[in-house]
Amino acid sequence: MKLLQKFFRPRPPIGDREALADFIDAQSAFIVQKGIYEYSRARAGHYSKVLFAEEGFALAVERSRWQAYPLGLAMIGEMVEGVLRPHAGMQRRAVLDQMILVVLSVFDRYPVPPSIGEDGWFQARRELEQRLDLVGGHAPKRVMDIPEPLAETYFAMMPIHEKLRGRDFETIRNYLRVSLCNIHDELVDRIDAAAVTNTLLA
Template structure:
């Protein structure tokens, strides 16, 4: 973690505090580093930093799983209340929940790559057409790190890969978007498959959009700690230069 630089030391108390609290500021970096140490102490597992292609694919996979599962479980526990424990043991509910988690995972992986690309936009990632192929390959690599779920045993992920290709083309043609705006796709995908009635789906979408957006904004800060951006930019550019 980088220490507080001279710029922060020269500011007045209010200005320094405001700057430190900004995303990526000294205070935000300190808090994230503290969170990292607490997590490593509690789990006994040291979080590794992604510095190459394989590490990046794993970071996307693990991040998408964390966000999708955390979001849907949080929502359903709040929505089902006291009936939750019984519902979660119901076979039909559990199967529908499993589909929801997997579909949310696939969409969350798309969103994380789009967020990452926006963060790296200022770096040289190679020609746009080759960059597209490189990032699609990254998405495929992240999905491939998990076995295909039962409901996709036959079709695989071909439809969501095609979907991502279209989303990526649109994203590259426009200015980078905020994480909370990009993540609306995951929120809507989760609600599309959530095992709730349609009326509840409609009434709760705003709450879920806010919740998922907050989770992605928070996770974006974690990504900046867990991913070596310059090294990853070089890895993406190298993969793009090798693309046909």
């Protein structure tokens, strides 16, 4: 019974900066890691358990996870900005600037991954900041279109040799689009967008 109560417990609302950061962190990690694991298992087929048990492949997966995490932050960050923008009024740029700081603070929660290295990790941070800054230069995209500029980059990060990937790009792109739409629905259900916007501007 306690397990069922925990499973059906309502997810906490998102009403402040900290709760927003936690949501961005969890969903960014989820969207990229789930795709990496599921694609790798599908490609390995019956040999997936053997493959995941190999040290070399485990290291490749670890590198892929950390390479892809900033892409997840970029997608989730842009999605969040689209939800907050109607509440920002004339202070749209100020809200975006604060939202970028929130996303970067999530990035900074983690030490430099050994598989990426200091230079690569700091470069990923710079690219993340640049991607989010560009969000202010255009109208909000449809949620399903947000992954479009990053889908090929994400697909190239899969820990499967490129000769074995076949024509799977469309599958990965559709996975990102559907997953982001689902995450958007959860965000809309949980967030007090006006309160979060006011918190960011405070």
